[in-house]
Amino acid sequence: xxxxxxxxxxxxxxxxxxxxxxxxxxxxxxxxxxxxxxxxxxxxxxxxxxxxxxxxxxxxxxxxxxxxxxxxxxxxxxxxxxxxxxxxxxxxxxxxxxxxxxxxxxxxxxxxxxxxxxxxxxxxxxxxxxxxxxxxxxxxxxxxxxxxxxxxxxxxxxxxxxxxxxxxxxxxxxxxxxxxxxxxxxxxxxxxxxxxxxxxxxxxxxxxxxxxxxxxxxxxxxxxxxxxxxxxxxxxxxxxxxxxxxxxxxxxxxxxxxxxxxxxxxxxxxxxxxxxxxxxxxxxxxxxxxxxxxxxxxxxxxxxxxxxxxxxxxxxxxxxxxxxxxxxxxxxxxxxxxxxxxxxxxxxxxxxxxxxxxxxxxxxxxxxxxxxxxxxxxxxxxxxxxxxxxxxxxxxxxxxxxxxxxxxxxxxxxxxxxxxxxxxxxxxxxxxxxxxxxxxxxxxxxxxxxxxxxxxxxxxxxxxxxxxxxxxxxxxxxxxxxxxxxxxxxxxxxxxxxxxxxxxxxxxxxxxxxxxxxxxxxxxxxxxxxxxxxxxxxx
Amino acid sequence: xxxxxxxxxxxxxxxxxxxxxxxxxxxxxxxxxxxxxxxxxxxxxxxxxxxxxxxxxxxxxxxxxxxxxxxxxxxxxxxxxxxxxxxxxxxxxxxxxxxxxxxxxxxxxxxxxxxxxxxxxxxxxxxxxxxxxxxxxxxxxxxxxxxxxxxxxxxxxxxxxxxxxxxxxxxxxxxxxxxxxxxxxxxxxxxxxxxxxxxxxxxxxxxxxxxxxxxxxxxxxxxxxxxxxxxxxxxxxxxxxxxxxxxxxxxxxxxxxxxxxxxxxxxxxxxxxxxxxxxxxxxxxxxxxxxxxxxxxxxxxxxxxxxxxxxxxxxxxxxxxxxxxxxxxxxxxxxxxxxxxxxxxxxxxxxxxxxxxxxxxxxxxxxxxxxxxxxxxxxxxxxxxxxxxxxxxxxxxxxxxxxxxxxxxxxxxxxxxxxxxxxxxxx
Numbered sequence: 001x002x003x004x005x006x007x008x009x010x011x012x013x014x015x016x017x018x019x020x021x022x023x024x025x026x027x028x029x030x031x032x033x034x035x036x037x038x039x040x041x042x043x044x045x046x047x048x049x050x051x052x053x054x055x056x057x058x059x060x061x062x063x064x065x066x067x068x069x070x071x072x073x074x075x076x077x078x079x080x081x082x083x084x085x086x087x088x089x090x091x092x093x094x095x096x097x098x099x100x101x102x103x104x105x106x107x108x109x110x111x112x113x114x115x116x117x118x119x120x121x122x123x124x125x126x127x128x129x130x131x132x133x134x135x136x137x138x139x140x141x142x143x144x145x146x147x148x149x150x151x152x153x154x155x156x157x158x159x160x161x162x163x164x165x166x167x168x169x170x171x172x173x174x175x176x177x178x179x180x181x182x183x184x185x186x187x188x189x190x191x192x193x194x195x196x197x198x199x200x201x202x203x204x205x206x207x208x209x210x211x212x213x214x215x216x217x218x219x220x221x222x223x224x225x226x227x228x229x230x231x232x233x234x235x236x237x238x239x240x241x242x243x244x245x246x247x248x249x250x251x252x253x254x255x256x257x258x259x260x261x262x263x264x265x266x267x268x269x270x271x272x273x274x275x276x277x278x279x280x281x282x283x284x285x286x287x288x289x290x291x292x293x294x295x296x297x298x299x300x301x302x303x304x305x306x307x308x309x310x311x312x313x314x315x316x317x318x319x320x321x322x323x324x325x326x327x328x329x330x331x332x333x334x335x336x337x338x339x340x341x342x343x344x345x346x347x348x349x350x351x352x353x354x355x356x357x358x359x360x361x362x363x364x365x366x367x368x369x370x371x372x373x374x375x376x377x378x379x380x381x382x383x384x385x386x387x388x389x390x391x392x393x394x395x396x397x398x399x400x401x402x403x404x405x406x407x408x409x410x411x412x413x414x415x416x417x418x419x420x421x422x423x424x425x426x427x428x429x430x431x432x433x434x435x436x437x438x439x440x441x442x443x444x445x446x447x448x449x450x451x452x453x454x455x456x457x458x459x460x461x462x463x464x465x466x467x468x469x470x471x472x473x474x475x476x477x478x479x480x481x482x483x484x485x486x487x488x489x490x491x492x493x494x495x496x497x498x499x500x501x502x503x504x505x506x507x508x509x510x511x512x513x514x515x516x517x518x519x520x521x522x523x524x525x526x527x528x529x530x531x532x533x534x535x536x537x538x539x
Numbered sequence: 540x541x542x543x544x545x546x547x548x549x550x551x552x553x554x555x556x557x558x559x560x561x562x563x564x565x566x567x568x569x570x571x572x573x574x575x576x577x578x579x580x581x582x583x584x585x586x587x588x589x590x591x592x593x594x595x596x597x598x599x600x601x602x603x604x605x606x607x608x609x610x611x612x613x614x615x616x617x618x619x620x621x622x623x624x625x626x627x628x629x630x631x632x633x634x635x636x637x638x639x640x641x642x643x644x645x646x647x648x649x650x651x652x653x654x655x656x657x658x659x660x661x662x663x664x665x666x667x668x669x670x671x672x673x674x675x676x677x678x679x680x681x682x683x684x685x686x687x688x689x690x691x692x693x694x695x696x697x698x699x700x701x702x703x704x705x706x707x708x709x710x711x712x713x714x715x716x717x718x719x720x721x722x723x724x725x726x727x728x729x730x731x732x733x734x735x736x737x738x739x740x741x742x743x744x745x746x747x748x749x750x751x752x753x754x755x756x757x758x759x760x761x762x763x764x765x766x767x768x769x770x771x772x773x774x775x776x777x778x779x780x781x782x783x784x785x786x787x788x789x790x791x792x793x794x795x796x797x798x799x800x801x802x803x804x805x806x807x808x809x810x811x812x813x814x815x816x817x818x819x820x821x822x823x824x825x826x827x828x829x830x831x832x833x834x835x836x837x838x839x840x841x842x843x844x845x846x847x848x849x850x851x852x853x854x855x856x857x858x859x860x861x862x863x864x865x866x867x868x869x870x871x872x873x874x875x876x877x878x879x880x881x882x883x884x885x886x887x888x889x890x891x892x893x894x895x896x897x898x899x900x901x902x903x904x905x906x907x908x909x910x911x912x913x914x915x916x917x918x919x920x921x922x923x924x925x926x927x928x929x930x931x932x933x934x935x936x937x938x939x940x941x942x943x944x945x946x947x948x949x950x951x952x953x954x955x956x957x958x959x960x961x962x963x964x965x966x
Contacts, residue, residue: 070812070911070912112917114919116919117789117792117909118697120788120789120813121789124789206754206755206758210757210758210759210760211760213759215760217760249745249747249748249751252747253745253747256744256745361584362575362581363581363585363801364581366806366807368807369779369807375783375785383751383754383785385747386783388783457744457776457779458744458775458776459772459775461581463578463742466578467744499747502748502749503752506737506738507738507740507749508740
């Protein structure tokens with residue numbers, strides 16, 4: 001077996017050096033081997049992958065890649081293997097060696113070559129060793145990352161050769177780390193291993209930590225000491241990063257709370273309407289996003305990345321219109337009667353939920369994440385996911401926009417005038433009923449665009465709004481009714497407190513602690529963090 | 540077209556229920572007790588439709604005992620106490636002979652006393668935590684030893700997992716299942732510090748901290764896996780966070796007990812490929828009887844995109860068992876059916892036969908499936924034979940001596956083999 005591995009490595013290296021010349025030799029010779037993939041169970045497929053890698057021919061890479069992604073199919077009639085791409089009800093076939101189109105096949109004519117996690121791991125490391133010398137640095141980097149995960153001592157030689165030829169510094173670092181990971185698993189001498197420990201210790205992330213802990217548990221003597229030191233060092237730096245990570249998570253949770261609450265800060269905070277249907281406005285916004293995405297999928301798939309931007313104004317309009325309708329139809333008859341308003345809006349929320357359930361069905365609807373909303377990047381030892389980052393940015397933009405509207409536009413002026421002194425405003429010629437309707441519409445519309453953002457991180461189901469209504473009221477009351485800045489500070493504070501409690505108390509207890517904290521806080525300061533002062537409050 | 544027909548039929552049904560005895564033909568009534576509104580509507584509405592389909596098909600075959608079957612549908616609205624009221628209404632007012640329904644454990648617990656008091660039959664189709672066996676209830680979903688334990692075995696043996704995260708929603712099913720799993724893992728020699736248990740509230744949507752905890756837990760140099768009893772809805776943001784945080788199934792696989800085809804239908808499955816689920820049925824099961832079932836379902840619901848799932852299969856099995864038992868007993872009388880149904884065996888959809896055991900649980904195969912890009916599961920492993928549902932877990936101190944056998948003369952749901960006594964009455 002180890003002979004085979006050495007042989008393999010030798011071949012990989014040879015292929016790498018010989019480059020394309022070898023690759024073009026005779027792809028047809030590989031075909032029987034590739035067709036062999038479709039026969040038998042996982043264990044046999046694994047053996048076949050080994051045989052393919054043993055040819056050392058990079059031409060097998062596309063087939064292996066497709067296998068890992070579950071795109072490798074075989075034709076039932078003759079057992080020929082193809083790379084497929086789904087196109088409607090049939091599959092487009094591509095030859096796995098020449099990569100030329102090979103016609104189409106119906107759903108029942110072809111069958112997928114089965115893969116499981118174990119095979120995917122095998123393929124990943126096989127592809128890694130096959131593509132270490134690829135011309136594209138990005139491919140070489142991901143190859144080195146795959147080799148790092150495999151930690152196979154047999155890859156050391158291949159890495160050495162690759163390192164010598166490497167010109168890109170970034171890729172070189174990854175390769176050195178991959179080599180260090182492999183060295184730990186090998187039977188090389190202590191000096192080599194200690195050098196590897198140093199490399200990993202500089203790497204300093206969780207992957208390196210995992211390897212080093214393992215080494216600490218299995219090794220002896222000097223190596224063990226070096227490993228212990230490195231583990232302690234990494235753990236210390238990770239602990240510091242953890243605090244930063246918690247603050248980031250807190251801001252992220254806070255921004256979600258802010259988005260959910262900011263519309264309510266207007267309808268409840270500024271207008272004083274206890275609006276239990278606020279969550280449903282968020283839900284309407286999320287469903288608008290769903291409808292927009294569905295339309296884009298069927299008519300203009302190219303626009304998918306812009307779907308959220310297109311959905312934003314539409315969600316604002318939809319929720320806003322529903323809000324205006326609710327205000328004109330129900331709430332305006334109930335001003336000054338908070339209990340009736342509460343009951344009426346709660347009834348409206350049930351009606352809206354059931355209406356959505358009847359139209360779209362009770363099941364969750366799939367709202368896709370555009371590319372720029374998926375994935376993550378590393379900042380030091382912190383992982384920052386793009387969707388959370390954009391939501392923080394978005395929440396702050398919405399907040400700033402709303403502030404501008406209220407402070408700098410005539411409409412904002414009228415709104416403030418009406419809420420501060422209705423009769424005076426009316427005698428100045430402001431049509432107060434319309435301002436009421438429009439303000440309520442604005443609050444609802446903002447809830448709608450919050451729905452667009454929340455559709456990216458939560459379920460789009462008829463129950464979406466229920467999950468946010470309590471949190472929203474909590475934020476508004478905590479921050480101080482009638483004060484938008486209070487809502488901002490309140491949301492962020494609650495988010496960060498929650499996230500610092502969660503690792504110690506667990507998600508369930510953490511939430512309870514936050515609630516208890518708010519109850520105590522409200523006892524002390526009944527008007528919240530930023531209480532409004534002056535005559536307006538007494539009015 | 541088909542849909543309007545169904546609605547028509549339903550309206551007709553309701554009308555005839557109201558007229559009651561005035562209907563010309565005598566029918567056998569079957570109660571369907573599933574939430575059609577509220578939080579659980581997402582899962583339970585499908586089961587209501589599945590029951591209507593099964594009843595319609597049975598009527599096409601000529602009904603039961605020469606009479607037509609008639610479905611009585613009520614909506615307990617995801618409100619647990621309302622389940623008990625609606626169950627009483629079904630049995631006392633509508634005089635149904637058997638009830639198919641309930642999803643959450645708390646709704647089942649809420650209706651148990653009603654079925655005991657009025658001596659009627661309940662078929663419960665969802666995987667649950669076990670530790671219960673009641674004379675009037677038939678558990679057609681999986682007990683922990685038919686889902687959780689085999690899944691852990693698979694991860695341990697095939698994937699070489701040594702470190703375990705048990706993550707669940709904070710209610711009775713995950714808590715009990717995790718207790719059983721923890722005891723089982725420890726009996727297999729897993730150390731205390733290699734098990735991390737984590738609970739989250741219903742509908743939890745902010746998974747950042749937990750996912751980063753899992754990542755940290757997974758970087759201790761041992762192969763790590765997550766065993767998830769997270770309830771349906773909260774799974775979507777959980778998997779999204781996993782995908783975004785770059786945790787791949789090859790590195791830290793997640794095996795879920797509450798994620799089926801229906802849950803995946805509302806999800807962009809690309810980042811989930813390779814994560815696992817353990818069930819007793821997958822829509823992808825390659826058998827003729829399953830193909831027929833799916834075809835009938837699509838025709839009934841009028842939508843080719845609708846999926847089938849494990850609880851639907853449980854209703855399929857449970858309904859056919861009830862039909863067979865009634866034919867065997869020659870009557871729909873509850874006592875006669877309870878005696879007749881033990882030992883009844885009907886085909887399941889994965890190509891075998893499921894039988895009702897004396898403890899009112901059934902035999903099932905256990906399948907482990909990997910999530911595919913199209914939202915379906917691909918079976919990567921299955922038990923070689925059928926697994927008998929065990930009401931009382933062998934790994935918990937309080938229940939390992941208990942057995943359940945509802946046949947005479949024992950007729951006891953919690954017989955203690957250590958003391959030789961039936962520990963209490965009924966459940």
